[in-house]
Amino acid sequence: MIEKSVEEALNRQINREFYSAYLYLAMSAYFESLNLKGFANWMRVQAQEELTHAMKIYDYVNERGGRVRLDAIEAPPVEWSSPLEAFEAAYEHEKKVTAMINDLVDLATAEKDHATVNMLQWFVAEQVEEESSVSDVVQKLKLAGDSPGALFMIDRELATRTFAPPTAAQGDGK
Ligand SMILES: [Fe+2]
Numbered sequence: 001m002i003e004k005s006v007e008e009a010l011n012r013q014i015n016r017e018f019y020s021a022y023l024y025l026a027m028s029a030y031f032e033s034l035n036l037k038g039f040a041n042w043m044r045v046q047a048q049e050e051l052t053h054a055m056k057i058y059d060y061v062n063e064r065g066g067r068v069r070l071d072a073i074e075a076p077p078v079e080w081s082s083p084l085e086a087f088e089a090a091y092e093h094e095k096k097v098t099a100m101i102n103d104l105v106d107l108a109t110a111e112k113d114h115a116t117v118n119m120l121q122w123f124v125a126e127q128v129e130e131e132s133s134v135s136d137v138v139q140k141l142k143l144a145g146d147s148p149g150a151l152f153m154i155d156r157e158l159a160t161r162t163f164a165p166p167t168a169a170q171g172d173g174k
Pocket residue numbers: 017020049050053097
């Protein structure tokens with residue numbers, strides 16, 4: 001069984017992962033509206049990954065005999081003032097998620113819940129990657145400045161990202 005406090009915190013994290021998917025899908029729709037198909041693709045793949053994060057915790061709570069409770073998902077913003085502003089917002093969001101994961105590890109550690117600490121290590125590593133990949137795009141956009149040519153080159157590059165469902169080795173909650 002799982003401690004109530006840990007179960008509640010994991011349920012909150014499930015909600016935040018779904019919110020992350022919602023936020024990135026909203027950003028994808030924003031990029032579609034600018035006809036930046038590569039940026040839209042990148043954000044759409046990001047949204048798909050966030051759904052797998054939510055499901056990983058969902059599966060884990062069930063596996064531990066806990067109860068999943070799905071809450072309302074907050075509505076994300078609709079517009080950003082520029083591609084750079086959207087990616088900066090994504091970066092700020094990922095930093096917040098990292099802090100939440102760290103708080104979860106602290107809580108599970110305090111509750112001596114080693115299994116949850118272990119499960120969360122995947123997320124600790126994932127957040128390092130997430131922050132770094134979003135920050136890469138932020139840096140590129142800053143270098144591009146007001147050059148439409150540079151923006152279209154980044155768009156072409158981001159068009160190549162594909163969604164890879166997590167394998168068992170990466171941990172699929174099983
Ligand atoms: Fe996530």
